Amino acid sequence: MKVALFIPCYIDQFYPQVGIATLQLLKRLGCRVSFPLQQSCCGQPMANSGFATRSKGCDNNFIDNFKHFDYIVAPSGSCVLHIKEHLKSETHPEEAAHIRGTIYELCEFLTDILQVEYIKASFPYKVGWHNSCHGQRGLYLSSMSETVSPEFSKPERLLNMVRGLHLSIPRRKDECCGFGGIFCISEEALSVKMGTDRIKEHELNEVDYISSADVSCLMHIEGILKRNKNNIKTIHIAEILNSKL
Amino acid sequence: MKTTHAALAEKFIANTAQTDWHDRTLWLVRQKRDKAVHTLPEWEILREWASQIKNHTLSQLSEYLSEFEQKAKANGIVVHWAADAEEHNRIIYKIIRKHNIQNIVKSKSMLTEECQLNKYLEQKGIEVVDTDLGERIVQLRKEPPSHIVLPAIHLKKQEVSETFHRYLKTEKGNHDPQYLTEAARQHLRTKFIESQLAITGVNFAVAETGGFVICTNEGNADMGAHIAAVHIACMGIEKIIPKARHLAVFLRLLARSATGQPITTYSSHFQQPGPGQELHIVIVDNGRSKHLGRKDFRNSLKCIRCAACFNTCPVYRKSGGYSYHSSITGPLGAILNPNTDMKASADLPFASTLCGSCSHVCPVKIDIHEQLWKWRQVIVAEGYVSRKKKTGMKIISFVLSRPSFYRFSGKAGRWIMRTFPFLLKNKLNPWFHSREMPEAPKQSFRDWYLKHKP
């Protein structure tokens, strides 16, 4: 199985450890993974700000890099959703369609394609889970509190395989953290208020870590935690699934 | 100063206690809704049916509207058509003049709010008494409603008590909700008895029967319509449903979505004028047909005004209705308002994280968050965006679409952050105002990969 690793730009630049964990994890699970070297960004920052017409360059570059694989995997629900919904090409429509149909967020790839039943990992900490909206409501990584449907959660199922991990779910289990891309800048006060309120719930639960399947939410939450000298740390699910503590 | 959602939200949040209370109260309503919908295993099927019925109706709106008009007329109802708010208000004013009416009661109607009917009539020296409790409270305070179902949800009982003390002469400092409600009841009772004209909204107008349904919890629409000699019901063109049996779908969805009740306390069917009464219907366009013509946005006309999307929206809950600076607030306002006034509403589609909760809570399956995304594209394309943002986007897209350039700037950026962190840690960077910057690693993932590649 030829798997391409897509490491979104801000993960590449600021959270390389998440990329490393994703790569190592996929390899341990038997995938032949390559990292196309000329990749950059999925184009979401432009599109969500209303400049989708400006993401053409990113689209073309993405198609160039990722057209020759069986699967594309990324540790970010938000970027994957963007590609799935908005990757377009006038010159290479078939390749774009192929990519849209074969790109997966890490948790859904492990669950639906690799059908992982066992992961050798241990992480003896109390971990508060944050459902990132795009992964959850866009990619259906888990059921959501709004709809009437059987409950499931792909990330929670994976985390429950980790030895020593104590999973903690906040009472408002799928409330947005307020990152929202451009929103975190244009609506700074509200964005921080939303993040602060999410953290409060995890604090009540006395978690050691807050984890999520999206680095962007974690970056925002981490920024607030650090500013307030809060001891809770953030960690991406790939790092937990790849950890042998 | 320009009042944007962001600025108004910041002001709202400055009062943390009030914000948290607002958030908790509306979250409670959302939880009641959850509890109610989980008692119906067929909930998702009902949503799908409602969505399809509405889609179908919108696709043949003019036919259903004509059918409705014809049946309504045959029932003895006087039907008026209004192209816009101005015409709607004028029609009502004419009826008032014709009968020389002094005393008017009005039950809840977001349409009359949209058309600013009260203000229009006030300017002509005519007073309208809003009879919905929440609406009466905000009317006394000379405020607009902050929520389409719970108009006074931004107020605590202490504030209501002060308002009633001032206008209804209740005891100072008595905050007891039952006492206050009783005072409002007595006050409104006299208004009902004196009323000569009752204005109401319409929740559903049935094409096949020419009748319509009004849903309230307080019975105030009925009280008005039964006492007054003249009843005017105002409806947007999208309120039509084809068959009476479709009510079985919508009435089950509406109250559960709005408040978690199985059905509103009063779901009153009006078919024809009562003996000696006059019954008018004003059917209003006011931008709706323009909306219908926008392919990407037309299905927002499916809306049944339940406000579930308000209660679920964390942005709404934590920034309050007034931060949307328009008569229809919340996520719904953010997708409706740009249609009629794009310039004034250019910030509203950006007042969202696109979390998608609204679309999944919506009983008629409006793709609210996708429309917010699409409105952003339209607003930018039509030029309602600052030059600063435009230039910024040009640079970002230039960098991100050129891999080597991106790598170079990433490296330079990280180097700067590591060496001179204070460069970015300044007031001009909104991120940094209340958040630390992510720590800059020495190497990017790609750098690491090139070193460790098998």
Ligand code: SF4
């Ligand atoms: S958009 Fe949907 S959820 Fe919002 S008020 Fe309308 S029907 Fe209700």
